[in-house]
Amino acid sequence: MADHNDPNAVNSIFSDIDVSAADLYDIFGFPSADTDGGEKVVIALTFASVPQAGVLDPDLLYRIQIAPSRRIVRAAKEDQSLEALLKYFDGIKQTYLKTLKPLEVRVTIDADNRAHIRFINFPGGSFAQVVETNKNLTLKSPGGHAIKAYIGGRDDAFFNDLPGFFRSINYAPQFYHVPHTMTEARELPIPKTFLELEGNDLFNYDPANPNWGHGVKKDLPPGPLTWSGNKFAKNANGNYRFVYSGKDAQAGKNVNAIILEMPLAYITDAPAQNRIVNCWGESWVRKAANKVETIPDDPLWIEHPHALIDALTLDDELKKYKLVDTDGQAFADAALSEREDSRQMGANNFWLAPHFIKRLAHLGWGFGPSVSALGLKCAFDHGNSPVSVHRTYSSVIEAFPLVKKVLFQEMRMPDDSWNPKGLNIPLRRPVEIFIPNVNAIDMDTTGTWPFGRRLEDQVATRFLSVFLDMEAEFNGKKYHVEIMNNQAVWDALPIEPKTPPNPLKNDREFLGHFPYLAEPW
Amino acid sequence: MVTASDYQAELERIETDIAEVGEQALTPPTDTEKVTKYVNGLYRRAVHTGDLDALQTAEAAIGEAIRQIHFAGDLYLLRANLAFKLHRLADVRRDLEAEPRLLACPEGLAIQADLDFQQGRYAQAREGYARIIESHRTWDSLARLAHFEAQMGNAAEADRLYLEAEDELTAKEMRSYAWVELQRGLLDLAHGRHAEAGDHYARAEQAYSGHWLVAEHQAELLGAQSRYAEAAELYERVVERVPKPELQQAFGELLTVMGEHARAQGWHEKALAAYLDSAEHGGVHYYHHLVDFYADVRKDGAEAVRWARKDIALRDNFASQAALAWAHHRNGDTQKALAGITQALSSGARSAHLLSQAAAIHRAAGRAEDADAFARTAAEINPRHRSFHVHR
Numbered sequence: 001m002a003d004h005n006d007p008n009a010v011n012s013i014f015s016d017i018d019v020s021a022a023d024l025y026d027i028f029g030f031p032s033a034d035t036d037g038g039e040k041v042v043i044a045l046t047f048a049s050v051p052q053a054g055v056l057d058p059d060l061l062y063r064i065q066i067a068p069s070r071r072i073v074r075a076a077k078e079d080q081s082l083e084a085l086l087k088y089f090d091g092i093k094q095t096y097l098k099t100l101k102p103l104e105v106r107v108t109i110d111a112d113n114r115a116h117i118r119f120i121n122f123p124g125g126s127f128a129q130v131v132e133t134n135k136n137l138t139l140k141s142p143g144g145h146a147i148k149a150y151i152g153g154r155d156d157a158f159f160n161d162l163p164g165f166f167r168s169i170n171y172a173p174q175f176y177h178v179p180h181t182m183t184e185a186r187e188l189p190i191p192k193t194f195l196e197l198e199g200n201d202l203f204n205y206d207p208a209n210p211n212w213g214h215g216v217k218k219d220l221p222p223g224p225l226t227w228s229g230n231k232f233a234k235n236a237n238g239n240y241r242f243v244y245s246g247k248d249a250q251a252g253k254n255v256n257a258i259i260l261e262m263p264l265a266y267i268t269d270a271p272a273q274n275r276i277v278n279c280w281g282e283s284w285v286r287k288a289a290n291k292v293e294t295i296p297d298d299p300l301w302i303e304h305p306h307a308l309i310d311a312l313t314l315d316d317e318l319k320k321y322k323l324v325d326t327d328g329q330a331f332a333d334a335a336l337s338e339r340e341d342s343r344q345m346g347a348n349n350f351w352l353a354p355h356f357i358k359r360l361a362h363l364g365w366g367f368g369p370s371v372s373a374l375g376l377k378c379a380f381d382h383g384n385s386p387v388s389v390h391r392t393y394s395s396v397i398e399a400f401p402l403v404k405k406v407l408f409q410e411m412r413m414p415d416d417s418w419n420p421k422g423l424n425i426p427l428r429r430p431v432e433i434f435i436p437n438v439n440a441i442d443m444d445t446t447g448t449w450p451f452g453r454r455l456e457d458q459v460a461t462r463f464l465s466v467f468l469d470m471e472a473e474f475n476g477k478k479y480h481v482e483i484m485n486n487q488a489v490w491d492a493l494p495i496e497p498k499t500p501p502n503p504l505k506n507d508r509e510f511l512g513h514f515p516y517l518a519e520p521w
Numbered sequence: 522m523v524t525a526s527d528y529q530a531e532l533e534r535i536e537t538d539i540a541e542v543g544e545q546a547l548t549p550p551t552d553t554e555k556v557t558k559y560v561n562g563l564y565r566r567a568v569h570t571g572d573l574d575a576l577q578t579a580e581a582a583i584g585e586a587i588r589q590i591h592f593a594g595d596l597y598l599l600r601a602n603l604a605f606k607l608h609r610l611a612d613v614r615r616d617l618e619a620e621p622r623l624l625a626c627p628e629g630l631a632i633q634a635d636l637d638f639q640q641g642r643y644a645q646a647r648e649g650y651a652r653i654i655e656s657h658r659t660w661d662s663l664a665r666l667a668h669f670e671a672q673m674g675n676a677a678e679a680d681r682l683y684l685e686a687e688d689e690l691t692a693k694e695m696r697s698y699a700w701v702e703l704q705r706g707l708l709d710l711a712h713g714r715h716a717e718a719g720d721h722y723a724r725a726e727q728a729y730s731g732h733w734l735v736a737e738h739q740a741e742l743l744g745a746q747s748r749y750a751e752a753a754e755l756y757e758r759v760v761e762r763v764p765k766p767e768l769q770q771a772f773g774e775l776l777t778v779m780g781e782h783a784r785a786q787g788w789h790e791k792a793l794a795a796y797l798d799s800a801e802h803g804g805v806h807y808y809h810h811l812v813d814f815y816a817d818v819r820k821d822g823a824e825a826v827r828w829a830r831k832d833i834a835l836r837d838n839f840a841s842q843a844a845l846a847w848a849h850h851r852n853g854d855t856q857k858a859l860a861g862i863t864q865a866l867s868s869g870a871r872s873a874h875l876l877s878q879a880a881a882i883h884r885a886a887g888r889a890e891d892a893d894a895f896a897r898t899a900a901e902i903n904p905r906h907r908s909f910h911v912h913r
Contacts, residue, residue: 059692177553181594181626219553222591288690288698292728322691 021050021057022283022324025255026158027064029279029439030447030454032261034513037146039264039271041441044455044517045281045327046157046255053153053254053520054134056109059291061284061321062258065102068267068274069095071442074426080408082400085431089353092436100278103267106317107151107258109133115151124266136515141266148261150515156253157517159506160460163213164244167203168192169366175203175213176220185220190227191388192366194464195373195495196241198233205241214249231387232373239496240373246499251507252521259515264443277441277452280328284321328437330449330459353435354396360406360430361399365391367467374493377472377479379405405469407431411450412470414482418448425451430466449481455510455517460502461485526731527695532569538562547582551589557596560586564599568606571733571763573799573806576603594620601632607806610639610836627657631665638669641838643868660689664701672839674871674902676708683708699729703738707913711872713905715746733763741771744909749779752909760788766795767810771911774818778909789818808832812844813912815851822852839868843875850882858882873903874910 025046032040045064050057078084104120110130117139118128125142134152141147166174170190178185191197196204202225206212232240268274364380369388371378381402382389393399410427419425421444428450433440441452449457462481470479474489483489490498508518525533539562546552546559560582567575583600587593597616601623604612613636616623623629634649650666667682683705690698706721719742725735737759743752756772773788793814796807809832815825825848833841846861862879880895899906 177557179592179595181598181620181622181628182592183626184622217554219590220592286692287688288692288695288728289687291692291695292698292724322689 020048021060021256022285023048023050024281024283024325024327025156026330026453027279027281027327027439028157028453028455029277029441030452031441031443031445034261037263039443040261041264041267041277041443042259042261042447042514042516043277043279043439043441044157044257044259044515046154046257046517047281047283047325049153049254049256049520053256055113055153056115056133056151056256058109058111058113059286060109061286061317062107063282063284064105064258064260065280065282066104066267067096067100067102067278067438068264069100069276069278070273071275071425071444072432080404082397085357085400085407086353088431089435096436105258105260117149117151119147122266123269124263143266145263145266147263147266148259148514150257150259152256153254153520154257154259154515154517155506155508155520156250156255157455157506157510158250159248159458160250160502161244161247162249164242164246164501165460167205167213167243168194169363170200170203172202172220172225175217177217178220182220185225188225189390190225191369191390192363193232193388194243194367194370194501195388196233196243197227197229197388198231199229200227200233202227203243204233205243227390229387232370235496237496239494240370242495242497242499242501244499244501245497246501246503248503248507254520255517257515257517259517261514271443275443277443278436278438279441280326280438282323282327283325284318285324286321290320326437328439329434330439330453331463332434332437356435357396357403357407358393358399360403361393362391364403364406364467365389367464371467374495376474376493377469378467379409379469380467381405406466409470411465412478412480413448414480418445418451420446456505458482458485458500458502458504461500464501527729528569528731528733531696532566535562535566535569539566547585547589549589551586553590553592556586556589560596561599564603571765573607573765576606579603594622598623598626598628598632601629605632605635607804608808608835609805610636627653627659627662631662634665639836639838641836641868643669643673658689660686660694660697660701663689664704668704671704671708671711672872673869676712680705680708695729696732699725699732699735702728703735706738706742710742710745710910711874711903713873713903715742715905718742733759737763737768737771740775741909741911744775744778745905747908749775749909753779753781764795766792766799766807767912769795770810770814770818774911775909777818789814805831805835808835809841809844810912812848816844816848817912820851822848822850822854826852826854839865839870839875842868843878846882847878850878850885855882855886859886871898871902873899873906876902877906 025048028042028044030042032042034040043064043066045062047062101121103122106118106120108116110116113133115131115133116128117131118126119141120126122141124145127142129139131137131139131149131151135150137149139147139149163174169192170188172178172185172188188202190200190202202221209216212218234240264271264277267277365382365385366388368378368380368382369385372382372384373386407430410429411433412427416422423444425442425444433450439453441447445451446454448454449459449462453459461484465479465481465484468479468483472479474483485500485504487500490500506518510516510518538558542555542559546555560579563575563579563582567579580600580603583596583603587596587600590596597620601613601616604616613632617629617632618624624633630649630653634646634653637649638646647666647669650662650669653662654666663682663686667679667686670682671679683701687698687701690701702721702725706718706725709718709721722735722739722742729735736755740752740755740759743755752775753772756768756775760768760772769788770792773785773792776785776788796811796814799807800811808828811828812825812832815821815828826845829841829845829848833845842861843865846858846865849861850858859882862882865875866879876895876899880892880899883895884892
């Protein structure tokens with residue numbers, strides 16, 4: 001027996017794998033204000049600036065997939081049963097698997113940090129070009145369309161209080177050194193909440209340690225990693241304590257990005273009909289075998305059934321890479337998929353629809369009561385629970401009735417500015433927003449979330465509004481996706497600090513022109 | 522400009538990691554992240570350089586670290602891995618049981634399956650590997666099952682699994698890729714496919730340059746190809762870099778084949794001294810090398826039996842059973858040898874080496890027909906099985 005040469009000989013319990021350049025952050029998308037020569041859509045995929053801002057990892061391959069489609073017309077009398085919902089998911093699945101043939105922009109980097117960009121399957125003509133990074137470029141398609149491209153380092157366009165979000169879901173690795181082997185100690189079994197829980201010393205803000213969770217971590221305490229209280233915490237003023245700080249955790253940070261501005265006529269033959277530009281991003285890392293240049297293509301895909309399935313859908317180049325991360329809808333991964341690698345499925349997350357319903361119910365039991373405690377109306381049916389509850393579901397049938405309203409309510413916009421043409425465009429609903437996991441840019445809107453995602457959108461806060469009852473009113477105005485970004489709301493609520501959960505604007509001004517994202521730091 | 526090899530570059534990164542936190546990482550009040558980084562750095566450096574003394578230093582540091590931090594599951598797992606390398610299987614079990622989570626996490630389950638394999642519970646081992654792959658299809662779980670299949674003589678299945686393991690590895694894991702290539706090369710070598718083995722080893726070097734482990738495999742292959750001078754030159758370089766006694770023994774055996782008995786003697790004595798020194802200090806890691814050494818280098822059957830019994834007391838599996846059988850054979854105790862080799866073969870394990878030993882033992886027992894059958898099968902598996910090879 002190979003005593004000194006078995007797999008144990010190279011096995012390390014601590015990962016020494018650095019694939020962070022594959023960590024996708026966000027995909028932004030909105031109609032360009034520049035309509036000279038026709039409508040254009042802006043799509044920006046951002047990811048970790050590794051090895052550094054402006055220098056991209058040559059072992060990575062990035063894809064932006066684009067599927068133009070018509071706007072879905074909602075039936076006048078819609079069946080909102082679970083059965084109908086699952087049927088809807090199945091319809092979406094069939095559409096993405098069989099009907100839509102996504103177009104693709106594929107980017108790799110060579111050893112000289114030049115980008116190899118390819119436009120694949122575009123009605124306006126496929127082409128490839130080797131371009132310089134960190135420069136504004138205008139590429140010409142075979143059909144003569146001008147495509148603006150920027151590949152390189154920029155300021156991180158996302159502005160949010162990520163530690164606040166992690167505090168709200170009791171995500172231990174943000175606050176503690178969590179051993180690799182303690183897989184159960186990620187999201188601790190403590191109710192998720194917007195308000196601090198009385199006695200939740202594991203996560204409540206510690207004024208003596210203000211940087212805790214902002215880079216500072218503690219050792220996990222030996223005691224039970226749970227909470228046994230029964231009420232929200234209140235301070236001497238009788239106010240609840242907000243788990244969010246409103247501070248920008250991304251301030252001063254850079255990303256690498258692929259930013260494109262493409263004529264709509266380039267990506268669809270029918271721009272007048274295909275008003276929705278669905279897009280999502282993927283990162284792939286080169287397989288080891290492909291790194292060794294002389295190695296011929298592995299016959300594995302012939303021999304192995306999993307690979308065989310891939311072989312039917314992947315081209316020769318992609319067979320040499322491994323999918324690592326996907327990004328479509330903001331917060332679809334972080335909030336709804338528990339950040340699990342196995343759930344990185346991009347547009348294909350219709351497989352996860354049942355999980356989505358159960359996860360939403362789990363979040364609802366946490367966030368719902370804290371919304372109600374503040375005096376706001378909640379869309380989740382938590383049965384008037386006075387405090388957040390930690391509850392998980394194994395049955396979709398059980399979870400669905402509680403989240404039905406959350407799933408099907410229209411996400412009201414604060415005003416009509418999102419719909420500058422005044423068209424009859426239905427408001428979007430969470431069920432449509434998160435399944436499939438794509439950024440669906442409506443070209444007849446401004447592209448503000450959830451009709452796309454503009455750089456200036458505070459989507460982290462807009463996501464939280466999913467749990468609000470959009471039929472309720474505040475100061476005579478119905479709730480809307482921006483309500484939690486309204487300082488007046490927080491001034492009126494029994495909570496401290498009196499701040500919107502996340503910052504209202506980015507640390508750097510966005511540009512009014514391509515590439516839109518601010519210069520890197 | 523001279524570019525550092527991949528091996529050297531990684532070693533420098535490990536050294537930097539260790540230096541960044543320093544020995545003071547273990548001085549209270551400790552920071553879990555620094556403690557973990559420090560002891561993991563020590564462990565990685567010891568494994569990377571093949572330095573057993575450094576591995577013992579790492580073990581002491583891990584023990585200290587375990588005392589320092591509350592949730593030491595990762596460190597118990599690290600120490601279980603370390604104990605496994607040193608064949609201290611009882612210590613492996615003890616560390617796994619120290620933290621109940623380890624008995625259920627994929628890494629812990631993998632080591633438990635390794636333990637089953639080492640302790641001769643073959644069905645449980647295979648089932649354990651298969652179960653892990655079902656839930657965590659990682660390169661190392663696939664490689665573990667591949668290794669199992671290779672030992673059981675299922676070379677095609679083993680290579681298929683190794684290939685699948687490679688497909689899971691990315692450009693950020695080239696050392697692991699090179700290691701899998703070495704295993705595929707060993708599979709070819711065990712079947713006499715020297716050219717194919719050479720291709721795998723070359724690919725390993727290309728994937729991860731400058732690793733002594735690759736050079737050592739290449740040296741063995743050169744020896745098997747009767748390219749003795751080249752093999753000796755390479756072995757000499759390897760033993761200068763890495764003073765592992767098993768490499769010194771292999772070099773000595775090559776020199777013996779080359780007729781350079783005086784030089785061989787020097788390396789053999791060096792290797793034996795290191796083996797015995799380890800055993801005197803409580804190490805069990807080299808027991809099986811001592812069996813091989815006494816049986817095949819010294820041809821001292823009694824000593825071989827003595828060490829083989831110690832080894833089999835730790836891990837009763839086909840390899841230790843066959844080693845004891847071979848020791849009995851060397852010692853002229855044919856009946857015991859016959860019983861031992863029969864027991865080893867009943868495991869299902871198949872290799873040209875094992876079968877050729879079975880042939881010799883049966884022949885000594887006067888069972889010519891059986892001996893011929895074993896010898897034929899050995900030759901079918903590897904027509905070149907009598908060429909130079911290393912006891913791993």
